[in-house]
Amino acid sequence: xxxxxxxxxxxxxxxxxxxxxxxxxxxxxxxxxxxxxxxxxxxxxxxxxxxxxxxxxxxxxxxxxxxxxxxxxxxxxxxxxxxxxxxxxxxxxxxxxxxxxxxxxxxxxxxxxxxxxxxxxxxxxxxxxxxxxxxxxxxxxxxxxxxxxxxxxxxxxxxxxxxxxxxxxxxxxxxxxxxxxxxxxxxxxxxxxxxxxxxxxxxxxxxxxxxxxxxxxxxxxxxxxxxxxxxxxxxxxxxxxxxxxxxxxxxxxxxxxxxxxxxxxxxxxxxxxxxxxxxxxxxxxxxxxxxxxxxxxxxxxxxxxxxxxxxxxxxxxxxxxxxxxxxxxxxxxxxxxxxxxxxxxxxxxxxxxxxx
Numbered sequence: 001x002x003x004x005x006x007x008x009x010x011x012x013x014x015x016x017x018x019x020x021x022x023x024x025x026x027x028x029x030x031x032x033x034x035x036x037x038x039x040x041x042x043x044x045x046x047x048x049x050x051x052x053x054x055x056x057x058x059x060x061x062x063x064x065x066x067x068x069x070x071x072x073x074x075x076x077x078x079x080x081x082x083x084x085x086x087x088x089x090x091x092x093x094x095x096x097x098x099x100x101x102x103x104x105x106x107x108x109x110x111x112x113x114x115x116x117x118x119x120x121x122x123x124x125x126x127x128x129x130x131x132x133x134x135x136x137x138x139x140x141x142x143x144x145x146x147x148x149x150x151x152x153x154x155x156x157x158x159x160x161x162x163x164x165x166x167x168x169x170x171x172x173x174x175x176x177x178x179x180x181x182x183x184x185x186x187x188x189x190x191x192x193x194x195x196x197x198x199x200x201x202x203x204x205x206x207x208x209x210x211x212x213x214x215x216x217x218x219x220x221x222x223x224x225x226x227x228x229x230x231x232x233x234x235x236x237x238x239x240x241x242x243x244x245x246x247x248x249x250x251x252x253x254x255x256x257x258x259x260x261x262x263x264x265x266x267x268x269x270x271x272x273x274x275x276x277x278x279x280x281x282x283x284x285x286x287x288x289x290x291x292x293x294x295x296x297x298x299x300x301x302x303x304x305x306x307x308x309x310x311x312x313x314x315x316x317x318x319x320x321x322x323x324x325x326x327x328x329x330x331x332x333x334x335x336x337x338x339x340x341x342x343x344x345x346x347x348x349x350x351x352x353x354x355x356x
Contacts, residue, residue: 003072004203004231008238011064015242019056023246023253026050031102049251052098054259057239058091061266064235078133079141079225082126083232083269089122090174091262098256119174119261120167127166130273131159137211141224142166147275149351150221166272169280173271174264176287179294179314181260184249186316186330188240190286190337191263195237197283197341198270201348202230205274208352219352223275236266249327276348283344286337290314 027050065084069076096118097110110118130142144162145151157165181187205226208219223229240263246252255263264287271280281288293315300309311321319329 001203003068003074004199004227004234006071007064007068007231008234010067010238011060011235012238012242014060014063015056015239016245017242018060019053019243019246019253022053022056023050026052026253049254051102051254051256052095052258053243053247053253054091054094054255054257054262057236057243057255057259058088058262060239060242061087061232061235064238065232068231068235077225077228079273080228080232082130082141083229083266083273085129086122086126086170086265086269087236087262089126090119090265091258093118093122094257094259094261097261098258119171122265123167123170124163126170126269127163130166131162135224139222139224142272143275146277148278149348150275169272169277170265170268172291173268173280173284173287174261176284176291177264177267178257178260179290180287180316181255182314183316183326183330184251185244185247186333187255187260187263188244188247189330189334191267192237192240192244193334193337193341194267194284195233195240195270197345198233198267198274199230199237200345201276202226202233202270202274204348204352206230221275224273226274229270229274232266233270236263249330279344279348282347283341285340286333290316293318
């Protein structure tokens with residue numbers, strides 16, 4: 001438990017004190033955010049705010065994870081390293097996107113095709129590797145079964161289909177997090193709540209792990225390295241908590257696609273390897289709703305030949321268009337996210353209590 005807390009403390013310290021130096025570095029080089037012309041007019045004042053703050057998040061998580069393992073001389077795990085791989089890999093794709101925006105001085109980054117190809121390459125590599133490296137009980141970091149609160153009996157998928165299913169989860173959360181990152185502190189706060197939920201969930205799984213003789217039974221969790229997944233999750237949560245100091249309204253720095261894609265990948269990795277794939281849609285409901293707002297907007301626009309379902313998409317811009325202040329939108333969406341997290345954790349605990 002102490003090693004888990006240490007990872008979070010290291011990551012939070014790095015972002016809390018290190019982000020200031022990144023802001024100065026990016027400002028000196030003029031690496032600022034470009035604002036979409038069709039967005040809320042109030043956001044035009046944010047043009048030029050340093051972006052690519054996700055770099056400090058990635059550095060903090062990597063150092064927090066490895067620093068804690070080194071300090072306590074704790075062995076690395078396949079699950080923790082794979083979660084880190086997906087987090088850093090998608091963060092790198094986001095960095096290329098952010099860098100393209102800066103280099104070309106426009107709000108559009110990588111070509112959509114190349115961005116998708118890179119995301120698929122990272123996601124497929126993660127999915128394939130996560131079905132390998134069985135432990136002495138034959139348990140791999142991920143399973144080929146569809147999971148809700150644990151693997152659902154009878155829903156084991158062929159390996160190729162399982163990889164496609166995992167790719168869907170990865171794409172959903174990475175793009176959902178990317179869409180959520182539109183207001184000062186919105187994604188930072190929402191993602192902090194989601195990762196804290198997974199810290200608690202993975203610690204609980206570690207305490208009721210099937211690999212311990214005293215917990216073998218219908219209530220135990222057949223999850224690979226749950227305590228190391230908790231360590232990864234708290235490193236991300238700690239990094240976000242420190243970053244929020246600088247990202248809260250008025251933001252001194254934006255995380256950019258570098259941060260948002262990495263965070264989405266982190267949530268997807270935890271959902272897949274903790275065997276809570278469908279439950280993650282409840283815990284991460286805000287990401288789902290933001291994605292659905294864009295999907296329904298585009299679909300309705302095409303079906304009605306020009307009419308809009310929302311005043312503006314993603315969803316948080318719709319509320320701004322209704323006259324809500326930015327801070328009001330952010331705080332209320334934090335509250336909704338907290339309720340979704342509470343519901344998800346309630347479902348998780350209820351299933352354990354009632355398991356026979």
